[in-house]
Amino acid sequence: xxPLPPQVPPAHITPQPRREGIHLQVNGKPYLHxxxxxxxxxxxxxxxxQLTGTKYACGIGDCGACSVLVDGEPVHACLTPMQxxxxxxxxxxxxxxxxxGSPGALQQAWINEDAIxxxxxxxxxxxxxxxxxxxxxxxxxxxxxxLPNLCRCGSYPRIRKAILRAARAxxxxxxxxx
Amino acid sequence: MSELDRRRFLKVxxxxxxxxxxxxxxxxxxxxxxxxxxxxxxDNWTRLSAFVSIEPNGRTLIGAxxxxxxxxxxxxxxxxIADELxxxxxxxxxxxxxxxxxxxxGKPRWLYGPQHAGGSRNIAEAWQxxxxxxxxxRWLLRQAAAQRWNLPAERLGTHAGWVIxxxxxxxxxxxxxxxAAQLQLPDAGVAPKxxxxxxxIGQPAGDVDARAMVEGRQAFAxxxxxxxxxxxxxxxxxxxxxxxxxxxxxxxxxxxGVEKIIPISVREASGLIGDVPLAPGIAVLARDTWAALKGxxxxxxxxxxxxxxxxxxxxxxxxxxxxxxxxxxxxxRNDGDFTKAFKAAAHRVEAEYHVPFVAHATxxxxxxxxxxxxxxxxxxxxxxxxxxxLGIVQRLTGLDAGSxxxxxxxxxxxxxxxxxxxxxxxxxxxxQAAGKPIKLLWMREDDMTHDVYRPFGVxxxxxxxxxKGRVEAWQHHLASTxxxxxxxxxxxxxxxxxxxxxxxxxxxxxxxxxxxxxLDFPLWRGAWRAPxxxxxxxAIESFLDEIAHATHQDPLKLRLALLGAARQWxxxxxxxxxxxxAAALQxxxxxxxxxxxxxxxxxxxxxxxxSAGGYCAHAMEVSVQGGKVHxxxxxxxxxxxxxxxxxxVDAQIMGGTLDALSTALKLEITVKDxxxxxxxxxxYPIARMRELPRAVEVIAIxxxxxxxxxxxxxxxxxxxxxxNAIFAATGKRLRRMPFAAQLAxxx
Numbered sequence: 020x021x022p023l024p025p026q027v028p029p030a031h032i033t034p035q036p037r038r039e040g041i042h043l044q045v046n047g048k049p050y051l052h053x054x055x056x057x058x059x060x061x062x063x064x065x066x067x068x069q070l071t072g073t074k075y076a077c078g079i080g081d082c083g084a085c086s087v088l089v090d091g092e093p094v095h096a097c098l099t100p101m102q103x104x105x106x107x108x109x110x111x112x113x114x115x116x117x118x119x120g121s122p123g124a125l126q127q128a129w130i131n132e133d134a135i136x137x138x139x140x141x142x143x144x145x146x147x148x149x150x151x152x153x154x155x156x157x158x159x160x161x162x163x164x165x166l167p168n169l170c171r172c173g174s175y176p177r178i179r180k181a182i183l184r185a186a187r188a189x190x191x192x193x194x195x196x197x
Numbered sequence: 198m199s200e201l202d203r204r205r206f207l208k209v210x211x212x213x214x215x216x217x218x219x220x221x222x223x224x225x226x227x228x229x230x231x232x233x234x235x236x237x238x239x240d241n242w243t244r245l246s247a248f249v250s251i252e253p254n255g256r257t258l259i260g261a262x263x264x265x266x267x268x269x270x271x272x273x274x275x276x277x278i279a280d281e282l283x284x285x286x287x288x289x290x291x292x293x294x295x296x297x298x299x300x301x302x303g304k305p306r307w308l309y310g311p312q313h314a315g316g317s318r319n320i321a322e323a324w325q326x327x328x329x330x331x332x333x334x335r336w337l338l339r340q341a342a343a344q345r346w347n348l349p350a351e352r353l354g355t356h357a358g359w360v361i362x363x364x365x366x367x368x369x370x371x372x373x374x375x376x377a378a379q380l381q382l383p384d385a386g387v388a389p390k391x392x393x394x395x396x397x398i399g400q401p402a403g404d405v406d407a408r409a410m411v412e413g414r415q416a417f418a419x420x421x422x423x424x425x426x427x428x429x430x431x432x433x434x435x436x437x438x439x440x441x442x443x444x445x446x447x448x449x450x451x452x453x454g455v456e457k458i459i460p461i462s463v464r465e466a467s468g469l470i471g472d473v474p475l476a477p478g479i480a481v482l483a484r485d486t487w488a489a490l491k492g493x494x495x496x497x498x499x500x501x502x503x504x505x506x507x508x509x510x511x512x513x514x515x516x517x518x519x520x521x522x523x524x525x526x527x528x529x530r531n532d533g534d535f536t537k538a539f540k541a542a543a544h545r546v547e548a549e550y551h552v553p554f555v556a557h558a559t560x561x562x563x564x565x566x567x568x569x570x571x572x573x574x575x576x577x578x579x580x581x582x583x584x585x586x587l588g589i590v591q592r593l594t595g596l597d598a599g600s601x602x603x604x605x606x607x608x609x610x611x612x613x614x615x616x617x618x619x620x621x622x623x624x625x626x627x628x629q630a631a632g633k634p635i636k637l638l639w640m641r642e643d644d645m646t647h648d649v650y651r652p653f654g655v656x657x658x659x660x661x662x663x664x665k666g667r668v669e670a671w672q673h674h675l676a677s678t679x680x681x682x683x684x685x686x687x688x689x690x691x692x693x694x695x696x697x698x699x700x701x702x703x704x705x706x707x708x709x710x711x712x713x714x715x716l717d718f719p720l721w722r723g724a725w726r727a728p729x730x731x732x733x734x735x736a737i738e739s740f741l742d743e744i745a746h747a748t749h750q751d752p753l754k755l756r757l758a759l760l761g762a763a764r765q766w767x768x769x770x771x772x773x774x775x776x777x778x779a780a781a782l783q784x785x786x787x788x789x790x791x792x793x794x795x796x797x798x799x800x801x802x803x804x805x806x807x808s809a810g811g812y813c814a815h816a817m818e819v820s821v822q823g824g825k826v827h828x829x830x831x832x833x834x835x836x837x838x839x840x841x842x843x844x845x846v847d848a849q850i851m852g853g854t855l856d857a858l859s860t861a862l863k864l865e866i867t868v869k870d871x872x873x874x875x876x877x878x879x880x881y882p883i884a885r886m887r888e889l890p891r892a893v894e895v896i897a898i899x900x901x902x903x904x905x906x907x908x909x910x911x912x913x914x915x916x917x918x919x920x921n922a923i924f925a926a927t928g929k930r931l932r933r934m935p936f937a938a939q940l941a942x943x944x
Contacts (some may be wrong), residue, residue: 055453055487062487066428071420072413074609076560077641081878084560112413126411133403133844136852137267138410139560139609145411164887171560171610171883172267173855176892177848 043104045070047116056102060094061085063101064111072112072142083168084139086146087111093150096146112142115149125149128185129178134170144168148182157186217251217374219334244312246308248330249278251338255371257284260294262309263319264581265406266611268317268851268908269845274406276325277841278617280397281331281389284370285358291405293605296583300599305587314581314608315616315724317682317809317906320841326905328389334377336387341377342368357396381816392839392901401844406607416608418579419638426568426634427456427482429627429906430489433647434477435872436502437719438468441477445497449481452495454488459630461623465699470589470622472684473776474721476647480627486638505719506871508552510653513718513868517655517676519849524714525674527692530699533677533708538670542661546747549657550736551933554650554678554866557725558881561609563622563639569594574601574625581615593625612722617649645881646873649723650866652678652695653716656736666748668759671706673737674715680722691715695729699768701807702737705759720868725908730808731857731916735934738804738917743930752803752921753786771810777836778807781814781898785834788896790818798822799829804917810905812836812898813852815918821927822943826862826919828890835895837910838902846907851893853911859884861916863937 040053045068052063063086064070073096076084080095087096088110115123122130125148137142147168155162163179170178250258259278265271275291278284297308310323335355342360343350345368354361361367409415416873423589433439446458461478468474483489520526539545566577574594583603590601608615626638637648654677661670679691686693692713703709725731741759745752756779763776782805786792789801798820805814818830831851840846863882867874875881895911920931923940931939 036862046470056613058487062485062490065420066485066487069422070413071416074417074561075419076562077878079641079877079879083562100442112411116412122408122411126408130403130410133407133848134537135267135404135407136848137411137560137610138404138406138415138607139417141410160891168887169560169878169883169885171558171856173852173859173889174848175855175886175889176851178886179891 060099061096084143086143125185128181132181134177134181217378219249251374264605266608278331285354296603300597305598317908320906337377341373431478431480438504439502442501443499448495449492452492454484455492510867520714526715529711535710538708539661543664552732554809556648557614559610562644563620567624567628568634569628586618651725658740670708672710730913734913742921785814785816802921804914806913811910815914817922819922831890836898838904850895851905851909857912857915
């Protein structure tokens, strides 16, 4: 095979003007959306960033399967147009891991409680749970009742246990008091 | 004998780098043999299919042959193999197997045994054949170690990926893999281990995909992508039997990113592809999902009904009431003389129960990836019935079975919806027409309005007891919309999807009559979790409760008396043991504190069911305030034989119970002017966290019996247990699902 020709750096580099579009951060990285400003965040994440952990299930902001955090607040990505996101910080389920890539406290609690049945709604459930723990670091059973996301398989009791386990872990309490 | 004949087909292969591979050799070479995941292939991939591969470093790959819809078989089936193998579960990696098929003179030959998800059958089938795969691999490893050490194999033990000599020396499976791959299995086969040696079976195991799931890495069908393909969405005819009246797609074509508009017409007059219904539709193909969705909103479309444009579920109820006054379409069973015994009875009880159409509403809507060329087809299909899907692909493409690859990813819920593969037919038709790979997505509204619904039914029951309260006469008349309607089944057999002639309490009441009435209604029907058991058990177990109250008997004692002494007989093709059902019921009653004082305003209810070879009893304690049910306790006791994965059984029974409660309380599909009225979750309000029990106390009775699946077992008896508990709490009998409307009136 012939060797590649040597690469010669250009003598001058003209800085490109800042590209038109919507600049935002997703999971700590900068991105630009130059397409239809009406495009919902859900389809942009999935089709263009291949961040497919965020799921489509109702498309009308009802079920919560597409939940993501925007500047730390939970929103339905299916109803969030890209044009509302300039300069915002989006966190998806792919961004919940710790800096070293290991699962965060909630994710680990989910694994330990085996909270997954079919799994399709669980990214949204994790985001909703994350937001709940921001408001209520030690949630009561009544606080858990406020979780709005839909699960068709009936994983709710295990989601409850996983959130309580994560809350204990975050508070530095032993995982299993027994 | 199982489909997968272990003695004939098991084969040992030496894989790349000295891996031991135990699997099933294909008999004929074929260019388009479905590739297995690369890691399982070794260097023999054109000839070999495999379930187990042990690499020199000890990593053990186990193939999962059945699609996982959330029923946990990607965990439980490989653990059955791993236990026989005495593998170290921590070093096991599970890989999804595609549909294993080759062409056999124009017919498909199945390579991996049963591959499907439905009817809770996977565990029982795996018990038949998959154990032998692990046992064979373990036998080979022990033989290899025996040769290495020059010791008799019988004296060698195995544990967690090691062969262990009597003097304590040990060899890792990985070190033995290459030598083991040179050995031949005995013609007589290898016996599975005795139950006393189980190490993984019976121990709890979390979902093998849990980490990938919580990190958003687990790829469902629609999460995958084919570089230059189109995203497709379809506007479908809203009538079960209808056609296109008008189309103007100029505005849709003008949408940026929209590439093609393709009509889907049903070529076969029946409206079926094979025996699967297919709706006429107009597909919008675009570069991305958003463009496809925008394009679809710009279609100017009108559909017209060919039949049933005025159909409504309100009129269907009247049709049922009218029919039930006459003679059954099909007399299903007649023991003794019901009429005479009913007349002579000391107490007579009659009641009517209504079961609506319901949707499957899987969290993941229907979707399919399809790539079709002139000589092959590749699908990533979230189907419960890959063999049926293969038939559809063959029918549409003319390809032989060996040229079609069907991959089955994790599936976001099935519940029977994906036994019909209409979405696969659509994706294939579009991929053919467009000449490019297709990613087809159904929107929630498509999914809700083009489901194959659980049949609608009106149940009329009558029973007579003697002076001691013994049930002497029982009549169950059901008017329902058979799910076999328009599926090429003769009229005389339409009842078979609606009633089982031997379902309980058949055989327990001397004068016993079942009759089915055919309702005609233009809406496709399909299998919905524990099909027919869920609806019929609601009627039967509610009615037993009514008989008990009407005759001043304890509902538990009445059921136990009816079941009588423990004995076995055949029900629905499997052995039924009345003692096991009675034990489950008794245990559920004990757990809920049956017979002890109930707090004011609370009520307790019981119900039980035998379904797909498993036994389940529910006990609930509820109160009703402000038109809402408050669950104080929900207990489910099951007997599924030997429990393969206790954590899995717990999840399935918990999930089945909650799904059944949600459905009984709130869900109904109605039809007006020939069209389904519910479009999305606000009109089809599957229950949220706050509306359901905070916990389901699941108890699996210890058993050494052959295991059966738990996927749908928690469904049938949950709704009647709730209705019976509501009656106990309020004195109000709920005979019409969903309960929400009546509960609201109770205030």
